[in-house]
Amino acid sequence: AQSVTQLGSHVSVSEGALVLLRCNYSSSVPPYLFWYVQYPNQGLQLLLKYTTGATLVKGINGFEAEFKKSETSFHLTKPSAHMSDAAEYFCAVSESDSWGKLQFGAGTQVVVTP
Amino acid sequence: EAQVTQNPRYLITVTGKKLTVTCSQNMNHEYMSWYRQDPGLGLRQIYYSMNVEVTDKGDVPEGYKVSRKEKRNFPLILESPSPNQTSLYFCASSPLGQTINEQFFGPGTRLTVL
Numbered sequence: 009a010q011s012v013t014q015l016g017s018h019v020s021v022s023e024g025a026l027v028l029l030r031c032n033y034s035s036s037v038p039p040y041l042f043w044y045v046q047y048p049n050q051g052l053q054l055l056l057k058y059t060t061g062a063t064l065v066k067g068i069n070g071f072e073a074e075f076k077k078s079e080t081s082f083h084l085t086k087p088s089a090h091m092s093d094a095a096e097y098f099c100a101v102s103e104s105d106s107w108g109k110l111q112f113g114a115g116t117q118v119v120v121t122p
Numbered sequence: 123e124a125q126v127t128q129n130p131r132y133l134i135t136v137t138g139k140k141l142t143v144t145c146s147q148n149m150n151h152e153y154m155s156w157y158r159q160d161p162g163l164g165l166r167q168i169y170y171s172m173n174v175e176v177t178d179k180g181d182v183p184e185g186y187k188v189s190r191k192e193k194r195n196f197p198l199i200l201e202s203p204s205p206n207q208t209s210l211y212f213c214a215s216s217p218l219g220q221t222i223n224e225q226f227f228g229p230g231t232r233l234t235v236l
Contacts, residue, residue, distance in 0.1 A: 017162070051126075051212055051227030052165070098164055108153065108172055109180060110225070112165040 010035040010101045014113035022121050027071075027086040029116050031099030034080060040107055041082040042100040043073055046115075052098065058082065069093070094120045124149045126228035128213050134234045135203060143198045143231050145213030152218040154196040155180070155225065156188065158209040165212065171196055172218070203235040 015030040033039055040059050044052040056067025063075040069092075073084045082099060099113040126147045135141055147154065155170035157180075167180025171190040185207055187199040196215075200207060210232050214225040 014164075049230075051229055052214075052225075053227070054224040057224065100165075108155075108170050108178060110155070110167055110170075111181065112157075112167075114162055114164040 010039060010103050010109075010111050012099050012101050012111055012113035014097075014099050014116050016116055017114065018117045018119065020119045020121060021089045023091055024088050027084070027089045027093060027118065029084040029097050029099075029118070031073075031082045031084065031113060032080055033082060033099070033101045035101060035103055037103045040102045041073075041075060042102075042110075043067065043071070043082075043084050044098045044100060044112075046096045046098065048095075055084070055097075089118075089120050091120050091122070094118055124226070126213055126215055126226050128211075128228040128231045130231060131229065132232050134236065136236050137204055138202050141200050141203060141233075143200075143211060143213075143233070145196045145198065145228060146194050147196075147213075147215040147226070148194065149215060149217070149226065150193065151215035151226070152193070153216040153223075153225075154190065155214045155216075156186070156196070156198050157212045157214065158182065158207075159212060159230075160209050168198070168211075203233075205235050207233065208235045209233060 013032045042057045043055040056065045058075045066072045102110045129144045152173045156168040157165040166182045169188040171177045213228040216223045216225045
């Protein structure tokens, strides 16, 4: 069975600073990995996903994440935070042999300060 | 407009009174899923469906039922709601492919069980 751990339930960053959100997973088979964003009072929206191939994945709004198998990590980064990045971010994992079942992390709330 | 709709958006009910939350998508997606979101726990999958008449349990199926008689609809049924089912519920859909695809989320249903 798979699981996801997001380090830090709240992160505060200054506008223009690096955004780094940490995600570690466990999976008994090759994983599929995702980052979703949730703006206030809305559903979730996909930022990026890793299934196979290139381990550095680029997503929308300038975000990217790198799959590191040896570290079982899939950290999300953005070089320069914007006020509009304030939201809750969720890492998720499914297993490649049963991908219908998706497990989310607890989420990280990002606050961007001027 | 391509979308996932949920009804009702808000519901307050009492313990034991059967209720149904409807979910409908107009994108001809094979895959649909229900999640509940609780503070500090992220999203947890309740049930999912890979296609019509095919459903499977997620991580927290107890107390819930689903059916998938038509491709576009995936209702969530609470036969005898209890206060611990007070939560924010999301329905999502996705096209099937060789690997997992982006899930499109509905706007959410906030349920309170008294």
